[in-house]
Amino acid sequence: MPDRGASAAGTYTDGRTARRHSVRATIGVDGLLIDSDDGAVVETWPFAELRLVDEAYAGRPFRLKRASGAERLTVADSDFLDWLRPHTGRLSRNDLRGANLKVRAAGWIGATAAILAGFWFLLPLAAGPIASRVPLSWEEGLGHTVQRQALALMAGDSRLCTGRSGQLAFARLVQRLSATKPSRYRFRVTVVDNSTVNAFAAPGGYIVVFRGLIDKSADAEGLAGVMAHEMGHVIERHGMENLVKALGLSFVMSALIGDTSGFAGIATDMAQSLATSKFSRDAEREADRIAVEMLNRANISGRGFRAFFQMVARETGQEDKSIGRYFASHPATRGRAQFVRTHATGTRPAMSASEWQAVRTMCDR
Amino acid sequence: MTNGTASEAETAVRPPIHRLTHDGRSGELFVIFLINLALSILTLGIYRFWGRTRIRRYVWSQTSLLGEPLEYTGRGIELFLGFLFALVVIYGPIIGLYFGLDVELPDPGEEFGGTKLNRLILFVAIMLLAIPILMLFYYVALFAAYRYRIGRTSWLGIRGGMEGSAWRYGFLGLGLGFLNVLTLGWTKPWADSVVFRYRLGRAWFGNGKFDSHLDADGLYSRYALAWIGTAAAVGAMFAGLATIGLDGQVLDRGTAVDPVRMQIIVIAIELTPLIVYQLLICAYKAALVRNIARTLTYGSVRFRADVTFKDVFKLRIPNLLLMVFTLGFAYPYVVMRTTRFIARHVEIHGDIRTAAIGQTEVGTPRYGEGLMEFFGIGMI
Numbered sequence: 001m002p003d004r005g006a007s008a009a010g011t012y013t014d015g016r017t018a019r020r021h022s023v024r025a026t027i028g029v030d031g032l033l034i035d036s037d038d039g040a041v042v043e044t045w046p047f048a049e050l051r052l053v054d055e056a057y058a059g060r061p062f063r064l065k066r067a068s069g070a071e072r073l074t075v076a077d078s079d080f081l082d083w084l085r086p087h088t089g090r091l092s093r094n095d096l097r098g099a100n101l102k103v104r105a106a107g108w109i110g111a112t113a114a115i116l117a118g119f120w121f122l123l124p125l126a127a128g129p130i131a132s133r134v135p136l137s138w139e140e141g142l143g144h145t146v147q148r149q150a151l152a153l154m155a156g157d158s159r160l161c162t163g164r165s166g167q168l169a170f171a172r173l174v175q176r177l178s179a180t181k182p183s184r185y186r187f188r189v190t191v192v193d194n195s196t197v198n199a200f201a202a203p204g205g206y207i208v209v210f211r212g213l214i215d216k217s218a219d220a221e222g223l224a225g226v227m228a229h230e231m232g233h234v235i236e237r238h239g240m241e242n243l244v245k246a247l248g249l250s251f252v253m254s255a256l257i258g259d260t261s262g263f264a265g266i267a268t269d270m271a272q273s274l275a276t277s278k279f280s281r282d283a284e285r286e287a288d289r290i291a292v293e294m295l296n297r298a299n300i301s302g303r304g305f306r307a308f309f310q311m312v313a314r315e316t317g318q319e320d321k322s323i324g325r326y327f328a329s330h331p332a333t334r335g336r337a338q339f340v341r342t343h344a345t346g347t348r349p350a351m352s353a354s355e356w357q358a359v360r361t362m363c364d365r
Numbered sequence: 366m367t368n369g370t371a372s373e374a375e376t377a378v379r380p381p382i383h384r385l386t387h388d389g390r391s392g393e394l395f396v397i398f399l400i401n402l403a404l405s406i407l408t409l410g411i412y413r414f415w416g417r418t419r420i421r422r423y424v425w426s427q428t429s430l431l432g433e434p435l436e437y438t439g440r441g442i443e444l445f446l447g448f449l450f451a452l453v454v455i456y457g458p459i460i461g462l463y464f465g466l467d468v469e470l471p472d473p474g475e476e477f478g479g480t481k482l483n484r485l486i487l488f489v490a491i492m493l494l495a496i497p498i499l500m501l502f503y504y505v506a507l508f509a510a511y512r513y514r515i516g517r518t519s520w521l522g523i524r525g526g527m528e529g530s531a532w533r534y535g536f537l538g539l540g541l542g543f544l545n546v547l548t549l550g551w552t553k554p555w556a557d558s559v560v561f562r563y564r565l566g567r568a569w570f571g572n573g574k575f576d577s578h579l580d581a582d583g584l585y586s587r588y589a590l591a592w593i594g595t596a597a598a599v600g601a602m603f604a605g606l607a608t609i610g611l612d613g614q615v616l617d618r619g620t621a622v623d624p625v626r627m628q629i630i631v632i633a634i635e636l637t638p639l640i641v642y643q644l645l646i647c648a649y650k651a652a653l654v655r656n657i658a659r660t661l662t663y664g665s666v667r668f669r670a671d672v673t674f675k676d677v678f679k680l681r682i683p684n685l686l687l688m689v690f691t692l693g694f695a696y697p698y699v700v701m702r703t704t705r706f707i708a709r710h711v712e713i714h715g716d717i718r719t720a721a722i723g724q725t726e727v728g729t730p731r732y733g734e735g736l737m738e739f740f741g742i743g744m745i
Binding site: 011013014016057060070074105111119 | 395399402422423425427434436522720724
């Protein structure tokens with residue numbers, strides 16, 4: 001080999017004391033010869049045992065050790081490393097042999113971006129299959145927690161509406177709707193005394209209805225439509241999918257930030273994101289489709305549901321804040337009213353006049 | 366080899382002054398940072414222990430004294446095992462307690478009493494008692510983290526070490542922490558000096574021991590300034606919030622202002638005390654660093670770090686802003702700024718007789734700083 005006999009000045013420490021020995025390192029036949037002028041150091045490190053201690057950079061000193069020994073050899077001339085390399089194996093796990101810094105940086109930026117993009121696109125695709133494999137008991141437990149957290153977020157004005165006959169009427173309506181589409185879920189409806197026009201479905205069948213929604217529904221059929229819509233979200237596990245996405249995202253985020261303490265906050269974040277739930281357009285359309293299907297099978301008129309959408313479209317147009325806040329996430333409301341009109345075939349009312357009256361007054365004290 | 370050594374004529378009268386030199390480059394660290402980021406995401410965060418090790422190895426190896434680079438000998442697996450251990454220690458009891466007591470939270474509107482209520486009260490009471498335990502863990506973790514880093518740092522093939530008990534340090538920190546709360550923070554400068562003295566006075570390099578006779582000299586005036594300034598800012602914050610009304614309505618006019626602009630104003634008002642504190646505490650931190658260096662000894666070697674308010678301000682505030690506004694991507698640059706700051710300001714006075722320094726007898730921990738993971742401090 002051409003570089004045999006090449007040598008460089010270096011500093012040697014033996015790992016027992018901090019004494020620095022000025023040495024000469026010479027590329028020998030089967031190893032690196034290290035010797036000092038005063039004869040205190042005379043060693044041969046076999047090429048196979050040579051290791052770089054740190055990553056080496058051109059123009060800066062590099063440091064060698066002998067396998068896992070405590071001795072260290074620092075050589076100031078980084079060119080010597082290039083002469084040495086043909087004789088040795090890989091000098092360290094991160095031995096990058098004169099790799100171009102810019103190329104490396106670009107490569108890793110690209111790889112990171114690709115991974116992030118992969119997560120961004122794969123997470124929504126994976127969320128459905130993952131959500132469908134969650135056992136019912138977990139989903140119900142999670143839904144219960146989410147519902148409780150969401151109600152807790154409303155703090156002061158979260159009194160529950162417990163009018164007995166109203167609750168019974170609600171239960172009968174839900175029973176009638178769920179009978180049309182058998183699923184593994186038991187639906188539990190909670191009505192909250194809050195003027196916001198809102199309703200949301202937590203996983204596992206926990207549905208929360210705000211008084212404002214009942215007030216704004218012209219008739220029981222409108223309420224029935226919204227209930228069927230929320231039940232559709234539950235049956236299709238949209239809430240669960242959202243949670244899986246949120247969880248995946250927070251995994252990525254905590255990997256980015258390197259903060260494990262964040263894991264503790266995930267449960268509350270999930271509740272929050274669900275309470276202010278934003279399902280995708282597709283999820284909304286799917287829930288609408290199921291709602292109309294349920295109404296049809298129960299032979300409940302779709303007129304009220306359609307009227308409800310028209311009312312929302314009107315009031316959103318007038319920028320009524322209490323409505324806009326929630327239904328802003330339900331896009332193209334007029335188009336949805338149109339969908340109900342074309343597909344609804346039911347003819348019967350959702351409940352009797354006295355039942356509807358009981359529902360409307362169930363929040364009265 | 367003669368980095369920063371005073372001229373030879375002076376050596377006779379005055380001991381030589383040495384400085385650390387730092388040759389690291391943000392670009393190189395950024396590459397390591399990106400590799401770590403990509404692998405951390407791929408491994409759902411587990412790689413970061415190895416990543417952190419790699420960053421330390423780079424920063425250490427680019428820092429030299431007398432032309433000889435430091436060496437970080439820690440390994441990723443040690444950090445990972447420490448983390449797993451801490452995971453069990455921290456979350457095990459909480460989860461066990463929650464399920465063991467079969468705690469239920471009340472539903473809104475639910476009649477809640479009897480054994481259910483008792484169990485919840487018991488759970489909350491135990492959790493409240495756990496706060497001091499967590500604080501204790503914090504200080505234990507801090508000590509363990511320093512001990513690990515010192516034990517995994519070597520120079521000229523000789524490593525550092527730390528004696529003393531993490532638990533004793535934990536109780537010391539806990540007691541002083543409570544005292545600080547009781548005195549509304551007015552014991553903090555003294556408490557800081559006690560805590561630093563404990564740690565620094567137990568550090569070793571090789572067979573030589575560091576010593577510290579740190580006291581709170583000159584710390585109180587700077588601290589008082591920060592305390593009073595922050596208190597005034599808190600007062601101003603409440604006055605400001607009262608004026609505009611907590612619901613974002615300007616009280617005296619009763620008219621609603623653009624809610625987004627209102628939100629920004631409210632956040633700005635709420636951040637004021639924090640900003641004032643961060644500004645003023647720089648003077649205190651500078652004085653603390655000066656005192657720590659001045660009172661630290663290693664055999665006949667003395668130290669100096671004559672940093673001023675301006676120095677600390679110019680280090681801390683840009684670091685903070687850089688991290689916030691780049692969402693953490695300025696991390697390599699922030700690390701470089703900090704390391705260069707240390708290299709620029711720390712002076713080592715006296716002859717470092719390397720030939721006389723032997724390997725340390727102080728044992729090193731087998732696993733690294735896992736507990737610290739849960740308190741999330743320390744930059745590197």
